[in-house]
Structures are given as structure tokens and as C-alpha cells.
Amino acid sequence: MTTPSIAPIPLRTSAQKGASPWPIFWIASIAVFLVSLDATLLYAAFGPLGRSFPSATPADMSWVLNAYTIVYAAMLVPAGGLADTHGRKRVFLIGVTLFLAASAACGMADSVALLIAARVAQALGAALLTPASLSIILDAFPKEKRAVAVSLWGAVGGLAAAVGPSLGTTVIEQFGWPAAFYLNLPLGAVSLWYGAARLREAGGAANRQRVDVVGMLLLIVAVGAFAMAITQSESPHWSRVELTVLALLGVAGLGAFILWARTARAPLVDLALFANRSYSLVNLATLAFGTAFALMFFSYFAYLTNVWHYSLPAAGLAVTPGPLTVVPTAIIAGRIAGRYGHRRVLVPGALVYACSSLWLFSMVGSEPHYLTQWLPAVLLSGTGVGMVLPSLAGAAVAGLPPAQYAVGSAVNQATRQLGGALGVAIAVVLVGHAGVARADFVPLYVLHMGLALVTCALCLGVHTRRS
Numbered sequence: 001m002t003t004p005s006i007a008p009i010p011l012r013t014s015a016q017k018g019a020s021p022w023p024i025f026w027i028a029s030i031a032v033f034l035v036s037l038d039a040t041l042l043y044a045a046f047g048p049l050g051r052s053f054p055s056a057t058p059a060d061m062s063w064v065l066n067a068y069t070i071v072y073a074a075m076l077v078p079a080g081g082l083a084d085t086h087g088r089k090r091v092f093l094i095g096v097t098l099f100l101a102a103s104a105a106c107g108m109a110d111s112v113a114l115l116i117a118a119r120v121a122q123a124l125g126a127a128l129l130t131p132a133s134l135s136i137i138l139d140a141f142p143k144e145k146r147a148v149a150v151s152l153w154g155a156v157g158g159l160a161a162a163v164g165p166s167l168g169t170t171v172i173e174q175f176g177w178p179a180a181f182y183l184n185l186p187l188g189a190v191s192l193w194y195g196a197a198r199l200r201e202a203g204g205a206a207n208r209q210r211v212d213v214v215g216m217l218l219l220i221v222a223v224g225a226f227a228m229a230i231t232q233s234e235s236p237h238w239s240r241v242e243l244t245v246l247a248l249l250g251v252a253g254l255g256a257f258i259l260w261a262r263t264a265r266a267p268l269v270d271l272a273l274f275a276n277r278s279y280s281l282v283n284l285a286t287l288a289f290g291t292a293f294a295l296m297f298f299s300y301f302a303y304l305t306n307v308w309h310y311s312l313p314a315a316g317l318a319v320t321p322g323p324l325t326v327v328p329t330a331i332i333a334g335r336i337a338g339r340y341g342h343r344r345v346l347v348p349g350a351l352v353y354a355c356s357s358l359w360l361f362s363m364v365g366s367e368p369h370y371l372t373q374w375l376p377a378v379l380l381s382g383t384g385v386g387m388v389l390p391s392l393a394g395a396a397v398a399g400l401p402p403a404q405y406a407v408g409s410a411v412n413q414a415t416r417q418l419g420g421a422l423g424v425a426i427a428v429v430l431v432g433h434a435g436v437a438r439a440d441f442v443p444l445y446v447l448h449m450g451l452a453l454v455t456c457a458l459c460l461g462v463h464t465r466r467s
Helices: 022-052 058-086 088-108 112-140 143-175 178-182 184-198 213-231 240-263 271-275 277-306 312-319 326-340 343-363 370-397 402-431 438-459
Strands: none
Touching (some): 022 058, 022 112, 022 143, 022 178, 058 112, 058 402, 088 178, 088 402, 112 143, 143 178, 143 312, 143 326, 143 370, 178 184, 213 240, 213 402, 240 271, 271 277, 277 343, 326 343, 343 370, 370 402, 402 438
């Protein structure tokens, strides 16, 4: 196999002139905050959306969520390749612009078909800006500060995803479901304006490499087929045979992509990345933890609304203390990872996260006792997420050459998205039915605990400490 030589396209940021890199961080992170917020905020909008389009079937409405998930997961790695070869600033600004325009189109949609089409465009914009934003941050910070910056970048996304349903409920109750999409516009405009003004991209057309179109198409087919099979696993409109065919198409697409990447002169993903044992283990751990995170996130709202009979806004408030611990925990974890390596926070963080499930399994009963039963669980969960989720993102890029920042991180983010889709699908099977009781959550807690322990075991082999 030949190793491609891809010339990096660096950003000339203010950090390289001696100024603080933190303004660059916030320009990039605001956009990622909105993408992560949008991924879960629509859980709160699903009911009002259905009432606004009474002629739409539940299957039609499910595509408002699923179309975004499938397209976002399928396009992350190709978008990372575009950022690495055609400029991180350029791709980031295109992504933000498309995301904002599609958000406005979602809010103005007067039919489910238009709403789904706008969600597809929104997912394309999100996929373009996400890996480019992390590359921008990595370029802006010196090596000794990257672990903290990447941990905080991951924490911003995790916090947004976690507070999405509660924030969405509040906004939608006050202003209606279109406001859930319009919410993106003011902050997104700030990121776009300052991004255009503050980011400087070195290198012109001479530095650009030819895009691996074949590799992109093969990977889009592979990841898209896997995501489709997962998200439609409980749909009454897809037979088991059709779902199996989709999964096999994903396997075939992935196999074809690997064969192509082995022979192409400049493949989308350099398979030599996976020769690095830590990178491979981090991505496996991301798949396990992404599945566990979605399982637990879904189960929180299912338990509080169905077993304790909280309203959705009350459930959102009950979960909030957990997300609030993510950012401070991630900052501390990033400092530890920068000095001692990511394994020092990943392994104990996964154990803490497993303990949150053990607490829910053994201590939380059918009668509501928030302070003594629920609050400790969400604090444990938030602490574990703050230690693990951002550190996985940091460990994934810790050993990458600058030319592969975006595509390397995009592989990791796409893996997390597939894990999240798988987690939601499993949670729907276990606790997504009517009349759910406490006993229905026991298998979910056991599975969640097992996935956290698998994450811990995989992270034992991660070595990112600088010698």
C-alpha cells in the first residue's frame, strides 16, 4: 500500500502572531454547539411538528430526524477530506452558510417533504463544518495546549446535545416549533461573520489535491446504508429482508472502499492511520461509548416521563445538572491528558460512567425521590461524559499529521454518530413502547454498564503521552 502525501493547508491565525488563540476557538465552537444542539433539540419538537402536519404519517415524521442522522453520518468523512485538501476555512464557512440557510428553510417549511429536504441540506452543512472546525482549533493552538482545547471543544458539543431537549421544550412552548430552527440564526451569524474576518488561510490553488471522488462515493454508500439499516430497524415499513440487504450493502461498500484505498494514489482516508494501534482502539471505544451515551440519554427522558410521570420540561430540568458538570470536568481532564496522556482520564472516566448506570440499576425506584436517587446518577453520568467524550476526540487526533486533522477527526465523529444511531435504535426496542415500567429499564442499564466497561478495556491500550 502506498502512503499518500497530502500537503497541509495551514491556517494563518492570530495565535501564530502571538495573540490568544481563544477567539479562534470560540468562532469554531459556536458553530459546533449549534450542530450538536440541533441533533437533540428536535426530540422536543416532534410532538408539535406532528400536530402542525396532521396529514403526515408517523413514518413521514420520523424522517425529519432520520434524514439528518443518515446524511450527517455519511458525509462527515468526505467533508473532512474536502477540508484537508481544499482549505479548512473555506469548507468551514461554506458549511456554516449552508447550515444557517437550511435552518431558516426548516422554519419556513409548509410541508413535511420540504422540511425533510431542508433537514438534508442542514445535515450537509453540519458535516462540512464539524471536522473543519476541529482542524481550525488544532492549527490555532500550540501542541502543549491542544489537549485542553480539544477537550473543551468536545465538551461544548456534549453540553449542547444534552441540554437540547430541555431548551427545545422551553423555546417551542413559548414561540412554536419553527423557533427551534430559527434559534440557530443569531449565533450562527456571529460565527460566520467573525470566521470570515478572523480566519486566514495560507496556500492557494497550487496546494490543492485532487478530491478522491470514488472513495467519497463508496464511503457515502457504506456509511449511509449502515445508518439507514440502524435507524429503520423498528420501522414497520421495512422488512427484515430489506434491512438485511441494506446492512450487506454497507458491508460491501466498506469492503470496496478499503480495496480502493489500498490502491488509490491519494485516497480519501489513508489506511495507514489504522496501523496506529491507539487510533484504532480510540475509534472502537468511540463506537462503544457513543452507543452507551445515546442509550442513557434516551433512557433518562423515557424513565422520567413514563415511570416518574414528569412533564417533558420538568424532565429536562431534572437532567440538566449532569450536562452542567461536563464543561468543568472536561477542562480538568484536558489538562491531565495534556500532561500525562489521554488514558489517564479515559479509563477512570469510563468507570465513573459505568457507576452511573449501576446507581440507576440499584438505587432508583418507581417513586420519585430526586435529590437522593436521581441527582447522584446524573452527576456521575455528567462527570463520566466530561472525562471520556472530549478525551476520545482528543486522543483520536493526538498523533495525526496536520494534513490529516480533518479526515482523521471526521472518521472518529462518524463512528460516534453510528454508535449514537445504534444506541437510539436499541433504546427504542427496550423502552420505546407504551406502558413502560421500571423493570423494562433493567436490560438497558446492564447493557449500558457493559458498554462503559468495554470502553474502559479498549482505552487501556491507548497511548498518546508525548515522550
